[in-house]
Amino acid sequence: MQQPHIIYIVADDLGYADLGCYGGRGDAVSPRLDALAQGGLRLTEGYANSPVCSPTRFGLMTMRYQYRIRGGLEEPMGSRTRNLAAMGLPPHMPTLPSLLRQAGYATALIGKWHLGNPPAFGPLKSGYDEFFGAYGGGVDYFTHCANNGSHDLFAGEAETHEVGYLTDLLSRRAVDYVERMATGGKPFFLSLHYTAPHWPWQTRDDARTSADLAGRLFHLDGGNVHSYHRMIQHMDEGIGWLVEALRRKGVLDHTLIVFTSDNGGERFSDNWPLVGGKMDLTEGGIRVPWIAHWPAVIPAGSVSRQHCMTMDWSATLLEVGGGQPDPAHPLDAVSLAPVLRDPSHRFERPLYWRMNHRQQRALRRGDWKYLKVDQHEYLFNLAADERERANLAPREPERFAQMQADWLAWNESVPPIPDDAAVSVGYSAKDMPQR
Known part of the structure; x- marks a missing residue:
C-alpha cells in the first residue's frame, strides 16, 4: 500500500463528551467531527498521556x-x-x-508547540519542515499575545503579525498546506494542533474584549458554556474546510486523519459520565476523544473499546507511514495499526500515569484501575463504575496489592520527579462542584 497522507489534529482542553459523537448534550457543536467519526473509527476508552498539556505533547512527539x-x-x-x-x-x-x-514525508506543524522556545528548541529543530503557530501554552485569540504580554505567533522562527481569529488562521493555513502539498509527489504529515477551546474563552465575535484581557489570560471571571461551545464550533468548521480541501484534491480516501485532545476538559467542558478534569488522574482528566478516518482502510461506523494513549497513536502513524523507530530510543508506545484494519481487534495495553500535583498515581489494566490521590488509594472496576465511586480495594485486596506493586515497579523504570519541577496552581476541575 502506498504511504498515506497523515493529519494529526489535537484540540486543547477538550472534554470527553463535548462532541456530539461522544454524547454532547449542548448545541450541535461538532457536525464535521461527528461525520468523520461516522465515516471512520471512534474509540470510547482512549486516553491522553497526561492530564495537562505539555507533558502529553512530549509523549506525542517521542512515542x-x-x-x-x-x-x-x-x-x-x-x-x-x-x-x-x-x-x-x-x-x-x-x-x-x-x-x-x-x-520520505514532508512535515509541518500548524498550531501549538509548547515544547520549548528558540534558539535551543522548536519545531524546525525537531523534525518539522514548516511551522506556523504559537510556541507557548495559551495566547489571546486576537492579539496573539501570551499571558506575559509577549507576542506569540510565528512563521518558522520569525515573528508574524497576521490579523484574525487564531483558530481560523490555523485552519486556513492547514487548508493552504494541503492545497500546496496534495499533488506534490510525496506524502505529507501535517500536525494541526489547535489552541481551542483553551482559555481565554473568546469567539470570533469577541475581538472587542481582547484588550480587556491583556496580561491576564488565565482568569477565572470570564467565559461561559455558550462561548465555549462556539469555540468548538469554530474549530469544527475549520476541520470541515480541511476535509473539503482533501476531497477537492482527490486525496481524502488515502489520508489518515486522527483527532484527539491533549488532556481532559476544563471549567466549561462536558466530561459526562466521567469525574474530574484537567490536572486530575480521575477519568475526566485523561480520557479523551479519539477519532480516526481513513476511508481506504477503516470501515465506516466503527467503534472500539481498545485502551490506548497519545503516544500509541503516534507509533501507529509512524508504522502506517513506513517509518522506523530509532533503536537507541526504544518506544514505550504500542501501534494500533491492527485496530485500524479490524476495529474488532483488541489487545491488553497497560497504561501508567503519575502527577506531582496532589501526588497522583494511576494504572489501567483491562477493566481495572488503580488510583492514588494525595494519601488516598482506590481500586475501581471501570466497566461497572466509570464514575469511580465504588472503591473495591477492601473487597479485592490481592488485585489491589498487585496493581499497586505493578505501578511501583513501573515507576522505578522512569526518572523520578525532581524537587524543582513546576506544578500548576491554576484552575483545576477538582475545584468544580461534582454532578
Whole structure:
C-alpha cells in the first residue's frame, strides 16, 4: 500500500463528551467531527498521556513516556518553570515528524508547540519542515499575545503579525498546506494542533474584549458554556474546510486523519459520565476523544473499546507511514495499526500515569484501575463504575496489592520527579462542584 497522507489534529482542553459523537448534550457543536467519526473509527476508552498539556505533547512527539525527558516532568512548562530557557524537547531526540521525514514525508506543524522556545528548541529543530503557530501554552485569540504580554505567533522562527481569529488562521493555513502539498509527489504529515477551546474563552465575535484581557489570560471571571461551545464550533468548521480541501484534491480516501485532545476538559467542558478534569488522574482528566478516518482502510461506523494513549497513536502513524523507530530510543508506545484494519481487534495495553500535583498515581489494566490521590488509594472496576465511586480495594485486596506493586515497579523504570519541577496552581476541575 502506498504511504498515506497523515493529519494529526489535537484540540486543547477538550472534554470527553463535548462532541456530539461522544454524547454532547449542548448545541450541535461538532457536525464535521461527528461525520468523520461516522465515516471512520471512534474509540470510547482512549486516553491522553497526561492530564495537562505539555507533558502529553512530549509523549506525542517521542512515542515514549514523557517522564523520560526533563521538560516532560513540568506540569506544564510555563511561568512557574525554573530555568525555562533550558527546558524543552532536545533537538537530538528522534520524533514522530523526524522519523516520518526519514521515511520520505514532508512535515509541518500548524498550531501549538509548547515544547520549548528558540534558539535551543522548536519545531524546525525537531523534525518539522514548516511551522506556523504559537510556541507557548495559551495566547489571546486576537492579539496573539501570551499571558506575559509577549507576542506569540510565528512563521518558522520569525515573528508574524497576521490579523484574525487564531483558530481560523490555523485552519486556513492547514487548508493552504494541503492545497500546496496534495499533488506534490510525496506524502505529507501535517500536525494541526489547535489552541481551542483553551482559555481565554473568546469567539470570533469577541475581538472587542481582547484588550480587556491583556496580561491576564488565565482568569477565572470570564467565559461561559455558550462561548465555549462556539469555540468548538469554530474549530469544527475549520476541520470541515480541511476535509473539503482533501476531497477537492482527490486525496481524502488515502489520508489518515486522527483527532484527539491533549488532556481532559476544563471549567466549561462536558466530561459526562466521567469525574474530574484537567490536572486530575480521575477519568475526566485523561480520557479523551479519539477519532480516526481513513476511508481506504477503516470501515465506516466503527467503534472500539481498545485502551490506548497519545503516544500509541503516534507509533501507529509512524508504522502506517513506513517509518522506523530509532533503536537507541526504544518506544514505550504500542501501534494500533491492527485496530485500524479490524476495529474488532483488541489487545491488553497497560497504561501508567503519575502527577506531582496532589501526588497522583494511576494504572489501567483491562477493566481495572488503580488510583492514588494525595494519601488516598482506590481500586475501581471501570466497566461497572466509570464514575469511580465504588472503591473495591477492601473487597479485592490481592488485585489491589498487585496493581499497586505493578505501578511501583513501573515507576522505578522512569526518572523520578525532581524537587524543582513546576506544578500548576491554576484552575483545576477538582475545584468544580461534582454532578
